[in-house]
Amino acid sequence: MGRRQVRLAVDPIAEAVRNWQERGWGSPAHLAAALSLGRAEDIAGSAARAVLEPLGLTMSRHEMLMLLYFSVHGELPLGKMGDRLMVHATSVTNTVDALERQGLITRVPHPTDRRTTRARITDAGREMAERSAATLAADTFGIGVLDEEEAAQLVALLRKLRLGAGDFIESEPVDAD
Amino acid sequence: MGRRQVRLAVDPIAEAVRNWQERGWGSPAHLAAALSLGRAEDIAGSAARAVLEPLGLTMSRHEMLMLLYFSVHGELPLGKMGDRLMVHATSVTNTVDALERQGLITRVPHPTDRRTTRARITDAGREMAERSAATLAADTFGIGVLDEEEAAQLVALLRKLRLGAGDFIESEPVDAD
Protein backbone atom coordinates (compact mmCIF):
# COMPACT_ATOMS: atom_id res chain seq x y z
CA MET A 1 0.00 0.00 0.00
CA GLY A 2 1.22 3.46 -0.79
CA ARG A 3 4.60 3.94 -2.33
CA ARG A 4 8.19 4.11 -1.28
CA GLN A 5 9.16 7.38 0.33
CA VAL A 6 12.22 9.02 -1.21
CA ARG A 7 12.60 12.77 -1.20
CA LEU A 8 13.50 13.88 -4.70
CA ALA A 9 15.71 16.81 -5.57
CA VAL A 10 13.30 18.21 -8.12
CA ASP A 11 9.58 18.11 -8.63
CA PRO A 12 9.03 15.15 -10.94
CA ILE A 13 5.76 16.60 -12.18
CA ALA A 14 7.37 19.88 -13.15
CA GLU A 15 9.99 17.87 -14.97
CA ALA A 16 7.39 15.81 -16.82
CA VAL A 17 5.68 19.03 -17.89
CA ARG A 18 8.97 20.42 -19.15
CA ASN A 19 9.68 17.28 -21.17
CA TRP A 20 6.15 17.32 -22.52
CA GLN A 21 6.47 20.89 -23.71
CA GLU A 22 9.85 20.29 -25.33
CA ARG A 23 8.35 17.64 -27.59
CA GLY A 24 5.48 19.96 -28.41
CA TRP A 25 2.95 17.49 -27.09
CA GLY A 26 0.29 20.04 -26.40
CA SER A 27 -0.85 21.96 -23.34
CA PRO A 28 0.53 20.42 -20.18
CA ALA A 29 -2.04 21.76 -17.73
CA HIS A 30 -4.10 18.60 -17.75
CA LEU A 31 -1.01 16.40 -17.65
CA ALA A 32 0.19 18.19 -14.53
CA ALA A 33 -3.27 17.98 -12.97
CA ALA A 34 -3.60 14.27 -13.66
CA LEU A 35 -0.16 13.49 -12.27
CA SER A 36 -0.80 15.69 -9.26
CA LEU A 37 -4.05 13.89 -8.55
CA GLY A 38 -2.26 10.58 -8.55
CA ARG A 39 0.38 11.75 -6.13
CA ALA A 40 -2.08 13.55 -3.87
CA GLU A 41 -4.30 10.51 -3.60
CA ASP A 42 -1.29 8.44 -2.71
CA ILE A 43 -0.32 10.90 0.04
CA ALA A 44 -3.78 11.09 1.56
CA GLY A 45 -4.43 7.39 1.02
CA SER A 46 -1.17 6.30 2.62
CA ALA A 47 -1.88 8.45 5.65
CA ALA A 48 -5.36 6.99 5.98
CA ARG A 49 -4.12 3.43 5.55
CA ALA A 50 -1.45 4.00 8.16
CA VAL A 51 -4.15 5.08 10.61
CA LEU A 52 -6.52 2.25 9.77
CA GLU A 53 -4.03 -0.59 9.65
CA PRO A 54 -3.38 -0.85 13.42
CA LEU A 55 -7.16 -0.96 13.85
CA GLY A 56 -7.34 -3.96 11.53
CA LEU A 57 -9.16 -2.01 8.84
CA THR A 58 -8.46 -1.42 5.18
CA MET A 59 -9.93 1.43 3.15
CA SER A 60 -12.66 -0.77 1.67
CA ARG A 61 -13.64 -2.16 5.03
CA HIS A 62 -13.63 1.26 6.62
CA GLU A 63 -15.83 2.71 3.90
CA MET A 64 -18.34 -0.08 4.23
CA LEU A 65 -18.32 0.20 8.00
CA MET A 66 -18.99 3.95 7.88
CA LEU A 67 -21.74 3.44 5.33
CA LEU A 68 -23.49 1.04 7.70
CA TYR A 69 -22.78 3.25 10.69
CA PHE A 70 -24.58 6.17 9.06
CA SER A 71 -27.40 4.11 7.58
CA VAL A 72 -30.80 4.62 9.16
CA HIS A 73 -31.19 1.18 10.68
CA GLY A 74 -27.54 0.19 10.75
CA GLU A 75 -28.41 -2.33 8.09
CA LEU A 76 -28.28 -2.44 4.28
CA PRO A 77 -28.64 -4.99 1.47
CA LEU A 78 -25.31 -6.01 -0.02
CA GLY A 79 -26.37 -4.88 -3.47
CA LYS A 80 -27.18 -1.37 -2.25
CA MET A 81 -23.78 -1.15 -0.63
CA GLY A 82 -22.15 -2.16 -3.89
CA ASP A 83 -23.94 0.70 -5.65
CA ARG A 84 -23.10 3.24 -2.99
CA LEU A 85 -19.45 2.23 -2.66
CA MET A 86 -19.19 1.68 -6.42
CA VAL A 87 -17.60 -1.73 -6.13
CA HIS A 88 -18.39 -5.06 -7.73
CA ALA A 89 -20.71 -7.57 -6.13
CA THR A 90 -17.82 -9.96 -5.60
CA SER A 91 -15.86 -7.26 -3.83
CA VAL A 92 -18.83 -6.63 -1.58
CA THR A 93 -18.86 -10.31 -0.69
CA ASN A 94 -15.15 -10.21 0.12
CA THR A 95 -15.38 -7.09 2.25
CA VAL A 96 -18.47 -8.33 4.08
CA ASP A 97 -16.65 -11.61 4.74
CA ALA A 98 -13.72 -9.75 6.24
CA LEU A 99 -15.81 -7.46 8.44
CA GLU A 100 -17.95 -10.38 9.57
CA ARG A 101 -14.84 -12.35 10.51
CA GLN A 102 -13.82 -9.38 12.66
CA GLY A 103 -17.20 -9.31 14.36
CA LEU A 104 -17.90 -5.76 13.16
CA ILE A 105 -20.94 -6.66 11.09
CA THR A 106 -23.24 -9.66 10.70
CA ARG A 107 -25.19 -11.01 7.77
CA VAL A 108 -28.93 -11.09 8.34
CA PRO A 109 -31.51 -12.57 5.97
CA HIS A 110 -33.89 -10.24 4.20
CA PRO A 111 -37.36 -10.83 5.71
CA THR A 112 -39.33 -10.90 2.44
CA ASP A 113 -36.92 -11.29 -0.49
CA ARG A 114 -34.98 -14.40 0.28
CA ARG A 115 -32.48 -13.78 -2.50
CA THR A 116 -31.03 -10.77 -0.81
CA THR A 117 -28.87 -10.56 2.27
CA ARG A 118 -28.36 -7.57 4.50
CA ALA A 119 -25.32 -6.55 6.46
CA ARG A 120 -25.89 -5.15 9.94
CA ILE A 121 -23.32 -3.30 11.98
CA THR A 122 -22.68 -4.74 15.44
CA ASP A 123 -21.99 -2.86 18.65
CA ALA A 124 -18.31 -3.62 18.21
CA GLY A 125 -18.63 -2.28 14.68
CA ARG A 126 -20.10 0.98 15.94
CA GLU A 127 -17.32 1.41 18.44
CA MET A 128 -14.76 0.71 15.75
CA ALA A 129 -16.39 3.18 13.35
CA GLU A 130 -16.28 5.92 15.97
CA ARG A 131 -12.72 5.13 16.84
CA SER A 132 -11.43 5.04 13.27
CA ALA A 133 -13.35 8.19 12.33
CA ALA A 134 -11.97 10.07 15.31
CA THR A 135 -8.44 8.92 14.57
CA LEU A 136 -8.67 9.88 10.92
CA ALA A 137 -10.08 13.29 11.83
CA ALA A 138 -7.32 13.84 14.38
CA ASP A 139 -4.86 13.10 11.60
CA THR A 140 -6.68 15.65 9.36
CA PHE A 141 -6.97 12.83 6.82
CA GLY A 142 -3.31 13.27 5.91
CA ILE A 143 -3.91 16.63 4.24
CA GLY A 144 -3.49 18.96 7.17
CA VAL A 145 -1.00 21.15 5.30
CA LEU A 146 -4.00 22.64 3.54
CA ASP A 147 -6.05 25.12 5.52
CA GLU A 148 -9.83 24.97 5.47
CA GLU A 149 -10.20 27.45 2.66
CA GLU A 150 -7.75 25.59 0.46
CA ALA A 151 -9.48 22.32 1.23
CA ALA A 152 -12.79 23.92 0.24
CA GLN A 153 -11.31 25.18 -3.05
CA LEU A 154 -10.05 21.70 -3.75
CA VAL A 155 -13.47 20.21 -3.07
CA ALA A 156 -15.11 22.72 -5.42
CA LEU A 157 -12.70 21.98 -8.26
CA LEU A 158 -13.00 18.25 -7.83
CA ARG A 159 -16.77 18.47 -7.56
CA LYS A 160 -16.86 19.76 -11.11
CA LEU A 161 -14.68 16.86 -12.15
CA ARG A 162 -16.88 14.32 -10.39
CA LEU A 163 -20.02 15.88 -11.79
CA GLY A 164 -18.59 15.81 -15.29
CA ALA A 165 -17.71 12.15 -14.90
CA GLY A 166 -21.31 11.37 -13.97
CA ASP A 167 -20.48 10.42 -10.43
CA PHE A 168 -23.81 11.69 -9.18
CA ILE A 169 -26.80 13.75 -10.24
CA GLU A 170 -26.70 17.49 -9.77
CA SER A 171 -29.23 18.59 -7.18
CA GLU A 172 -30.05 21.51 -4.96
CA PRO A 173 -27.29 22.06 -2.44
CA VAL A 174 -28.56 21.05 0.98
CA ASP A 175 -27.29 23.29 3.71
CA ALA A 176 -26.99 21.65 7.06
CA ASP A 177 -29.38 23.50 9.31
CA MET B 1 -9.36 -1.45 -12.24
CA GLY B 2 -11.46 1.57 -11.44
CA ARG B 3 -14.80 1.09 -9.86
CA ARG B 4 -18.28 0.16 -10.83
CA GLN B 5 -20.13 2.94 -12.55
CA VAL B 6 -23.52 3.71 -11.04
CA ARG B 7 -24.93 7.19 -11.17
CA LEU B 8 -26.09 8.12 -7.70
CA ALA B 9 -29.04 10.33 -6.92
CA VAL B 10 -27.13 12.42 -4.42
CA ASP B 11 -23.53 13.41 -3.92
CA PRO B 12 -22.18 10.80 -1.49
CA ILE B 13 -19.47 13.16 -0.32
CA ALA B 14 -21.94 15.88 0.54
CA GLU B 15 -23.90 13.28 2.45
CA ALA B 16 -20.82 12.12 4.35
CA VAL B 17 -20.10 15.71 5.31
CA ARG B 18 -23.65 16.14 6.54
CA ASN B 19 -23.45 13.00 8.66
CA TRP B 20 -20.10 14.10 10.00
CA GLN B 21 -21.44 17.48 11.07
CA GLU B 22 -24.51 15.98 12.71
CA ARG B 23 -22.32 13.95 15.04
CA GLY B 24 -20.23 17.00 15.76
CA TRP B 25 -17.09 15.30 14.55
CA GLY B 26 -15.28 18.49 13.76
CA SER B 27 -14.70 20.52 10.65
CA PRO B 28 -15.57 18.56 7.54
CA ALA B 29 -13.47 20.50 5.02
CA HIS B 30 -10.61 18.04 5.13
CA LEU B 31 -12.93 15.07 5.12
CA ALA B 32 -14.57 16.33 1.95
CA ALA B 33 -11.20 17.06 0.39
CA ALA B 34 -9.82 13.62 1.19
CA LEU B 35 -12.91 11.86 -0.15
CA SER B 36 -12.90 14.06 -3.25
CA LEU B 37 -9.27 13.22 -3.91
CA GLY B 38 -10.06 9.53 -3.81
CA ARG B 39 -12.91 9.85 -6.26
CA ALA B 40 -11.02 12.18 -8.57
CA GLU B 41 -8.05 9.89 -8.76
CA ASP B 42 -10.35 7.03 -9.57
CA ILE B 43 -11.95 9.02 -12.38
CA ALA B 44 -8.67 10.12 -13.93
CA GLY B 45 -7.02 6.76 -13.26
CA SER B 46 -9.82 4.76 -14.82
CA ALA B 47 -9.73 6.92 -17.93
CA ALA B 48 -5.97 6.47 -18.21
CA ARG B 49 -6.17 2.73 -17.66
CA ALA B 50 -8.86 2.43 -20.29
CA VAL B 51 -6.55 4.15 -22.79
CA LEU B 52 -3.48 2.13 -21.85
CA GLU B 53 -5.08 -1.29 -21.64
CA PRO B 54 -5.59 -1.84 -25.39
CA LEU B 55 -1.92 -0.90 -25.83
CA GLY B 56 -0.92 -3.65 -23.42
CA LEU B 57 0.25 -1.18 -20.80
CA THR B 58 -0.62 -0.69 -17.16
CA MET B 59 -0.01 2.51 -15.21
CA SER B 60 3.21 1.23 -13.68
CA ARG B 61 4.57 0.04 -16.99
CA HIS B 62 3.60 3.27 -18.71
CA GLU B 63 5.28 5.39 -16.05
CA MET B 64 8.49 3.43 -16.30
CA LEU B 65 8.42 3.57 -20.08
CA MET B 66 7.99 7.36 -20.07
CA LEU B 67 10.77 7.72 -17.52
CA LEU B 68 13.13 5.85 -19.81
CA TYR B 69 11.84 7.67 -22.88
CA PHE B 70 12.71 11.03 -21.34
CA SER B 71 16.00 9.91 -19.82
CA VAL B 72 19.13 11.32 -21.40
CA HIS B 73 20.49 8.09 -22.82
CA GLY B 74 17.26 6.09 -22.86
CA GLU B 75 18.79 4.01 -20.12
CA LEU B 76 18.69 3.99 -16.31
CA PRO B 77 19.75 1.73 -13.43
CA LEU B 78 16.84 -0.16 -11.90
CA GLY B 79 17.51 1.35 -8.49
CA LYS B 80 17.29 4.90 -9.80
CA MET B 81 13.97 4.08 -11.42
CA GLY B 82 12.69 2.75 -8.13
CA ASP B 83 13.58 6.07 -6.46
CA ARG B 84 12.04 8.17 -9.19
CA LEU B 85 8.84 6.15 -9.48
CA MET B 86 8.71 5.67 -5.73
CA VAL B 87 8.18 1.94 -5.90
CA HIS B 88 9.89 -0.97 -4.19
CA ALA B 89 12.82 -2.76 -5.70
CA THR B 90 10.76 -5.89 -6.14
CA SER B 91 8.12 -3.92 -8.00
CA VAL B 92 10.81 -2.55 -10.29
CA THR B 93 11.89 -6.09 -11.06
CA ASN B 94 8.30 -7.07 -11.86
CA THR B 95 7.65 -4.08 -14.10
CA VAL B 96 10.97 -4.46 -15.91
CA ASP B 97 10.17 -8.13 -16.45
CA ALA B 98 6.84 -7.23 -18.02
CA LEU B 99 8.20 -4.50 -20.28
CA GLU B 100 11.06 -6.72 -21.32
CA ARG B 101 8.66 -9.53 -22.20
CA GLN B 102 6.85 -7.03 -24.42
CA GLY B 103 10.10 -6.05 -26.14
CA LEU B 104 9.74 -2.42 -25.06
CA ILE B 105 12.91 -2.35 -22.97
CA THR B 106 15.96 -4.56 -22.48
CA ARG B 107 18.20 -5.21 -19.53
CA VAL B 108 21.82 -4.23 -20.10
CA PRO B 109 24.70 -4.85 -17.70
CA HIS B 110 26.32 -1.86 -16.04
CA PRO B 111 29.82 -1.44 -17.54
CA THR B 112 31.71 -0.84 -14.29
CA ASP B 113 29.49 -1.80 -11.34
CA ARG B 114 28.56 -5.40 -11.93
CA ARG B 115 25.96 -5.38 -9.16
CA THR B 116 23.70 -3.03 -10.99
CA THR B 117 21.58 -3.57 -14.07
CA ARG B 118 20.24 -0.92 -16.36
CA ALA B 119 17.05 -0.87 -18.36
CA ARG B 120 17.21 0.54 -21.88
CA ILE B 121 14.24 1.52 -23.96
CA THR B 122 14.04 -0.15 -27.37
CA ASP B 123 12.87 1.36 -30.65
CA ALA B 124 9.55 -0.41 -30.17
CA GLY B 125 9.46 1.08 -26.68
CA ARG B 126 9.95 4.58 -28.05
CA GLU B 127 7.15 4.11 -30.55
CA MET B 128 4.90 2.80 -27.81
CA ALA B 129 5.74 5.70 -25.50
CA GLU B 130 4.87 8.23 -28.19
CA ARG B 131 1.67 6.42 -29.02
CA SER B 132 0.46 6.08 -25.46
CA ALA B 133 1.39 9.67 -24.63
CA ALA B 134 -0.43 10.99 -27.66
CA THR B 135 -3.51 8.91 -26.87
CA LEU B 136 -3.58 10.03 -23.26
CA ALA B 137 -3.19 13.66 -24.29
CA ALA B 138 -5.98 13.31 -26.84
CA ASP B 139 -8.14 12.01 -24.02
CA THR B 140 -7.14 15.03 -21.88
CA PHE B 141 -6.07 12.50 -19.24
CA GLY B 142 -9.70 11.93 -18.35
CA ILE B 143 -10.10 15.37 -16.78
CA GLY B 144 -11.17 17.38 -19.79
CA VAL B 145 -14.17 18.84 -17.98
CA LEU B 146 -11.74 21.17 -16.26
CA ASP B 147 -10.46 24.06 -18.34
CA GLU B 148 -6.80 25.01 -18.31
CA GLU B 149 -7.16 27.58 -15.59
CA GLU B 150 -8.99 25.18 -13.31
CA ALA B 151 -6.39 22.52 -13.98
CA ALA B 152 -3.68 25.01 -13.05
CA GLN B 153 -5.48 25.91 -9.81
CA LEU B 154 -5.70 22.24 -8.99
CA VAL B 155 -2.00 21.77 -9.62
CA ALA B 156 -1.15 24.70 -7.37
CA LEU B 157 -3.26 23.40 -4.50
CA LEU B 158 -1.91 19.90 -4.81
CA ARG B 159 1.63 21.16 -5.11
CA LYS B 160 1.33 22.56 -1.60
CA LEU B 161 0.06 19.19 -0.47
CA ARG B 162 2.90 17.32 -2.15
CA LEU B 163 5.45 19.73 -0.80
CA GLY B 164 4.08 19.39 2.69
CA ALA B 165 4.29 15.63 2.43
CA GLY B 166 7.98 15.87 1.49
CA ASP B 167 7.45 14.60 -2.02
CA PHE B 168 10.29 16.74 -3.31
CA ILE B 169 12.57 19.59 -2.34
CA GLU B 170 11.38 23.12 -2.89
CA SER B 171 13.43 24.87 -5.54
CA GLU B 172 13.28 27.91 -7.78
CA PRO B 173 10.34 27.69 -10.13
CA VAL B 174 11.60 27.06 -13.63
CA ASP B 175 9.57 28.87 -16.24
CA ALA B 176 9.60 27.23 -19.61
CA ASP B 177 11.20 29.78 -21.91
Added chain:
DNA sequence: CCGATTTCAGTAAGACTGATATTA
Protein backbone atom coordinates in the same frame (compact mmCIF):
# COMPACT_ATOMS: atom_id res chain seq x y z
C1' DC C 1 -38.23 -18.98 -18.54
C1' DC C 2 -36.18 -14.49 -17.36
C1' DG C 3 -33.83 -11.51 -14.35
C1' DA C 4 -31.98 -10.18 -9.82
C1' DT C 5 -28.96 -11.31 -5.92
C1' DT C 6 -25.24 -13.39 -4.02
C1' DT C 7 -21.49 -16.52 -3.92
C1' DC C 8 -17.53 -19.23 -5.63
C1' DA C 9 -13.44 -20.40 -8.40
C1' DG C 10 -9.86 -18.67 -10.73
C1' DT C 11 -6.89 -14.89 -12.76
C1' DA C 12 -4.28 -10.72 -12.66
C1' DA C 13 -1.59 -6.60 -11.16
C1' DG C 14 0.39 -4.43 -7.39
C1' DA C 15 2.74 -3.76 -2.76
C1' DC C 16 4.91 -5.90 0.67
C1' DT C 17 8.31 -9.09 3.64
C1' DG C 18 12.13 -11.95 4.15
C1' DA C 19 15.80 -14.49 2.23
C1' DT C 20 19.55 -14.97 -1.07
C1' DA C 21 23.41 -14.26 -4.39
C1' DT C 22 26.58 -11.12 -6.11
C1' DT C 23 29.79 -7.64 -5.80
C1' DA C 24 31.70 -2.84 -4.44
Added chain:
DNA sequence: CTAATATCAGTCATACTGAAATCG
Protein backbone atom coordinates in the same frame (compact mmCIF):
# COMPACT_ATOMS: atom_id res chain seq x y z
C1' DC D 1 33.05 -7.60 7.00
C1' DT D 2 29.49 -4.34 5.61
C1' DA D 3 26.56 -2.18 2.46
C1' DA D 4 24.34 -1.96 -1.94
C1' DT D 5 21.88 -4.17 -5.83
C1' DA D 6 18.82 -7.13 -7.76
C1' DT D 7 16.13 -11.18 -7.62
C1' DC D 8 13.06 -14.84 -5.84
C1' DA D 9 9.40 -16.96 -3.07
C1' DG D 10 5.44 -16.21 -0.92
C1' DT D 11 1.56 -13.34 1.22
C1' DC D 12 -2.09 -9.99 1.04
C1' DA D 13 -5.86 -6.77 -0.44
C1' DT D 14 -8.21 -5.66 -4.40
C1' DA D 15 -10.66 -6.01 -8.98
C1' DC D 16 -12.21 -8.73 -12.40
C1' DT D 17 -14.51 -12.71 -15.27
C1' DG D 18 -17.38 -16.56 -15.70
C1' DA D 19 -20.22 -19.83 -13.65
C1' DA D 20 -23.47 -21.42 -10.36
C1' DA D 21 -27.38 -21.49 -6.92
C1' DT D 22 -31.38 -19.41 -5.23
C1' DC D 23 -35.46 -17.15 -5.69
C1' DG D 24 -39.08 -13.32 -7.36
